[in-house]
Amino acid sequence: MFGYYxxxxxxxxxxxxxxxxxxxxAIAVGVGASMTVLTLNYMMSQNALAHKDQVLYAVQLDSWxxxxxxxxxxxxxxxxxxxxxxxxQVLLRSDxxxxxxxxxxxGATVTQDDSExxxxxxxxxxxxxxxxxxxxxxxxxxxxxxxxxxxxxxxxVVITQRTNEKLFGGENSVGRTxxxxxxxxxxxxxxxxxxxxxxxxxxxxxxxNDSEALxxxxxxxxxxxxxxxxxxxxxxxxxxxEGRGYEGFLQSEMVWIQYWVELExxxxxxxxxxxxxxxxREQKAQGRFERPLKFGLTRPSEWLVVNQVLxxxxxxxxWLSLAFLLVCVVNAVALLLAKFLRKAPEAGVRRALGASxxxxxxxxxxxxxxxxxxxxxxxxxxSTLGLVAVxxxxxxxxxxxxxxxxxxxxxAVGLAVVASLLAGIYPAWRxxxxxxxxxxxxx
Amino acid sequence: xxxxxxxLSALWRNKVAALLIAVQLAxxxxxVGNASVIVDDRQDRIARPTGMAxxxxxxxxxxxxxxxxxxxxxxxxxxxxxxxxxxxxxxxHTSHIPISGSGSSSDFYREPNQNSLDGETANIYYTGPEFxxxxxxxxxxxxxxxxxxxxxxxxxxxxxxxxxIVTQQFADVMFPDGNALGQFLYTGKNDPIEIVGIVERxxxxxxxxxxxxxxxxxxxxxxxxxxxxxxxxxxxxxxQVLKQVEEKLAQRDSQRxxxxxxxxxxxxxxxAKDNLMVKVLSAVIAMLTFIxxxxxxxxxxxxxxQRRKQIGVRRALGATxxxxxRYFLLENCLIAGTGxxxxxxxxxxxxxxxxxxxxxxxLPLSVMLACSLILLAVSLAAALVPALRAANxxxxxxxxxx
Numbered sequence: 001m002f003g004y005y006x007x008x009x010x011x012x013x014x015x016x017x018x019x020x021x022x023x024x025x026a027i028a029v030g031v032g033a034s035m036t037v038l039t040l041n042y043m044m045s046q047n048a049l050a051h052k053d054q055v056l057y058a059v060q061l062d063s064w065x066x067x068x069x070x071x072x073x074x075x076x077x078x079x080x081x082x083x084x085x086x087x088x089q090v091l092l093r094s095d096x097x098x099x100x101x102x103x104x105x106x107g108a109t110v111t112q113d114d115s116e117x118x119x120x121x122x123x124x125x126x127x128x129x130x131x132x133x134x135x136x137x138x139x140x141x142x143x144x145x146x147x148x149x150x151x152x153x154x155x156x157v158v159i160t161q162r163t164n165e166k167l168f169g170g171e172n173s174v175g176r177t178x179x180x181x182x183x184x185x186x187x188x189x190x191x192x193x194x195x196x197x198x199x200x201x202x203x204x205x206x207x208x209n210d211s212e213a214l215x216x217x218x219x220x221x222x223x224x225x226x227x228x229x230x231x232x233x234x235x236x237x238x239x240x241x242e243g244r245g246y247e248g249f250l251q252s253e254m255v256w257i258q259y260w261v262e263l264e265x266x267x268x269x270x271x272x273x274x275x276x277x278x279x280x281r282e283q284k285a286q287g288r289f290e291r292p293l294k295f296g297l298t299r300p301s302e303w304l305v306v307n308q309v310l311x312x313x314x315x316x317x318x319w320l321s322l323a324f325l326l327v328c329v330v331n332a333v334a335l336l337l338a339k340f341l342r343k344a345p346e347a348g349v350r351r352a353l354g355a356s357x358x359x360x361x362x363x364x365x366x367x368x369x370x371x372x373x374x375x376x377x378x379x380x381x382x383s384t385l386g387l388v389a390v391x392x393x394x395x396x397x398x399x400x401x402x403x404x405x406x407x408x409x410x411x412a413v414g415l416a417v418v419a420s421l422l423a424g425i426y427p428a429w430r431x432x433x434x435x436x437x438x439x440x441x442x443x
Numbered sequence: 444x445x446x447x448x449x450x451l452s453a454l455w456r457n458k459v460a461a462l463l464i465a466v467q468l469a470x471x472x473x474x475v476g477n478a479s480v481i482v483d484d485r486q487d488r489i490a491r492p493t494g495m496a497x498x499x500x501x502x503x504x505x506x507x508x509x510x511x512x513x514x515x516x517x518x519x520x521x522x523x524x525x526x527x528x529x530x531x532x533x534x535x536h537t538s539h540i541p542i543s544g545s546g547s548s549s550d551f552y553r554e555p556n557q558n559s560l561d562g563e564t565a566n567i568y569y570t571g572p573e574f575x576x577x578x579x580x581x582x583x584x585x586x587x588x589x590x591x592x593x594x595x596x597x598x599x600x601x602x603x604x605x606x607x608i609v610t611q612q613f614a615d616v617m618f619p620d621g622n623a624l625g626q627f628l629y630t631g632k633n634d635p636i637e638i639v640g641i642v643e644r645x646x647x648x649x650x651x652x653x654x655x656x657x658x659x660x661x662x663x664x665x666x667x668x669x670x671x672x673x674x675x676x677x678x679x680x681x682x683q684v685l686k687q688v689e690e691k692l693a694q695r696d697s698q699r700x701x702x703x704x705x706x707x708x709x710x711x712x713x714x715a716k717d718n719l720m721v722k723v724l725s726a727v728i729a730m731l732t733f734i735x736x737x738x739x740x741x742x743x744x745x746x747x748x749q750r751r752k753q754i755g756v757r758r759a760l761g762a763t764x765x766x767x768x769r770y771f772l773l774e775n776c777l778i779a780g781t782g783x784x785x786x787x788x789x790x791x792x793x794x795x796x797x798x799x800x801x802x803x804x805x806l807p808l809s810v811m812l813a814c815s816l817i818l819l820a821v822s823l824a825a826a827l828v829p830a831l832r833a834a835n836x837x838x839x840x841x842x843x844x845x
Contacts, residue, residue: 019741022741029734033726037723068562107506109508109700119508119700121702181506181507181510182507182508182510182511227598227667237632243600245597245600248599249598249599312802313716316481316801317723320474320724321727323473323474323793324474326470327731327734327735330470331735331737334464334738334742335738338460338744338745341745341749342745390719393723394715394716396712398719426459430459
């Protein structure tokens with residue numbers, strides 16, 4: 001019966017090509033437009049750390065100015081996103097978290113002695129040894145640095161697979177040397193390419209940028225005089241630090257370091273919270289942390305939300321595209337009504353020959369579903385085009401989010417079928433309730 | 444004369460179909476109204492003057508590959524060389540490239556030793572006296588920096604320049620009475636910074652920043668591990684200058700990594716998100732209008748087909764072709780009018796949601812009326828073809844199978 005209805009539906013679609021094409025076009029455009037936007041929003045809402053969402057926490061400490069909001073934020077109690085160097089030095093000494101990472105973005109020229117390679121700017125992450133284990137980054141060759149590199153100036157570097165290919169043709173490069181800003185670094189590990197979208201571990205440097213190519217230990221700041229290539233924010237003028245050069249910068253109230261911890265149980269988390277409160281209280285006694293005691297331990301999924309990775313503009317487009325789809329559905333209802341009522345005599349004959357209302361209804365609903373499937377497939381095509389257009393308009397920032405995965409393709413067809421079924425309910429009901437006798441009379 | 448009564452009773456019999464068109468128009472107006480107000484807002488933002496000769500400027504960022512690099516010596520030699528390239532108007536070093544999204548800012552006060560309560564924020568640039576020419580901005584009051592005021596400093600020195608040039612916008616923010624020239628600014632310290640000049644306009648580092656346009660310039664060179672230049676070419680010679688600069692810089696010192704970009708690229712990238720919004724929303728508006736037009740055409744055709752016989756009868760009873768077309772156009776007007784009236788309310792509700800949740804601009808009456816008129820016109824145009832066709836139905840149709 002089902003197969004028969006489908007063949008009836010296709011025949012009927014061929015019977016009224018213009019009206020059918022209009023309906024398919026309405027559904028396709030509606031689905032195409034909304035899927036373009038929804039795909040972007042869906043890709044922007046991914047959480048690359050979902051599998052560790054229960055154990056990872058981004059750490060914030062409210063060390064900011066008691067007299068003004070953080071960077072003119074509308075919310076006066078907002079904490080800074082990053083920490084001061086002096087606080088990270090204390091936090092790093094705690095043995096409560098299973099793993100912990102202090103880090104920031106940096107960059108340096110990369111050169112090799114006796115090499116034809118053209119010097120280039122390498123994006124560098126200055127971080128602590130737990131980085132790779134905490135974020136589940138696996139090593140191709142070698143491994144991370146020793147604990148003492150996190151507070152001694154040991155010039156070691158971990159590079160990504162892609163960088164390894166560029167510099168060493170992909171061979172095991174552990175033990176080889178590269179120069180960063182002219183300083184020799186020994187390669188101690190090569191990691192597999194790791195490029196989460198959005199870059200949940202580092203959201204304040206462009207959430208959709210590529211992850212860094214090189215990773216160096218956190219103990220090198222003094223040796224190399226490293227300034228962050230990410231955000232550095234200050235609020236306090238500290239006279240006593242003037243003339244103390246780079247050391248003064250490290251001991252200042254400036255925030256520029258991102259901090260993550262891994263806490264595997266509630267009990268561990270509780271102990272860490274107590275540790276943070278204790279530390280802030282202790283610092284308050286010394287005149288720091290003048291705001292009310294506050295710190296933040298935020299899971300990756302929430303971190304993405306509070307950092308507004310999905311911008312208001314994306315939400316606006318999301319709502320508008322759904323409204324757009326609604327218009328297309330209403331449009332399809334009107335057109336389906338026109339189409340079905342035109343075929344009312346046919347339905348009348350079928351009713352007279354014994355077809356039940358239910359089967360007339362089902363038949364027409366299946367016809368709507370056929371329109372939905374064709375519209376949905378066309379919609380995938382349109383949204384692929386839409387995403388290409390978005391990618392070129394976005395000038396780089398959407399390169400890694402503007403593509404459809406299988407989930408979104410199925411969603412597109414699903415959305416089209418649901419939309420067309422919704423559109424078909426009233427017209428199908430209407431035609432299944434027409435009185436057959438009217439149509440039999442005039443035949 | 445307008446046959447309103449029979450029209451209404453005919454519509455009542457077809458109320459669902461009529462309602463569907465009205466609902467479509469209402470939703471469309473709600474979407475189009477809200478989308479156009481956002482498009483307007485973003486276009487205004489993109490069209491804001493930058494104050495700079497964006498089209499003629501090339502920006503350079505260089506990173507030395509050795510650890511004992513003499514930055515100030517290199518800057519001097521590079522700039523001397525660049526200024527001699529034919530087609531270059533002027534060039535200067537700068538701590539950040541304007542409108543590139545990379546920049547720094549500082550809080551300013553009218554009094555020394557203030558805390559952060561009443562500070563005003565501005566972008567800051569450390570640059571040379573050539574910046575006015577190199578950016579093509581206009582000095583509208585006071586004087587430029589003198590070579591003697593130039594200072595090379597280490598970022599850890601906490602150096603405060605004794606002089607600054609600010610934009611008119613920032614001068615007005617700090618001194619609303621308009622007497623900014625010769626006044627002193629403070630950055631939370633004791634050291635006064637005299638405003639020696641005012642430039643007309645400079646959009647600063649972040650085009651989407653609410654305070655964009657608050658800018659202060661200092662005559663200084665920060666001695667850090669990399670350098671940046673802006674170079675202004677004579678109109679039309681930018682690309683040729685860019686090539687020359689690239690070659691000459693590589694010749695002078697091949698051991699550097701050099702990134703060269705036009706300021707137009709930075710401008711486009713800075714506004715990419717706004718531009719994307721404008722384009723996507725415009726596409727939505729166009730597609731929606733097209734879709735409802737198609738829907739109206741389809742439905743009116745169907746409607747007329749259903750009423751072929753009645754039309755034939757009316758024609759046989761003496762109605763002219765014009766009467767028939769006018770009937771359907773009027774009917775369409777009635778439906779569209781109802782839809783648009785509902786749509787105006789829906790647009791306001793939608794806009795309220797946009798304003799309160801997403802801090803978008805309010806929908807002004809003029810925009811809404813303009814959108815309504817356009818939609819009405821589209822709806823009438825869509826009904827025109829079927830209505831004219833209806834007039835062609837022969838009176839004989841009526842006599843065939845009564």
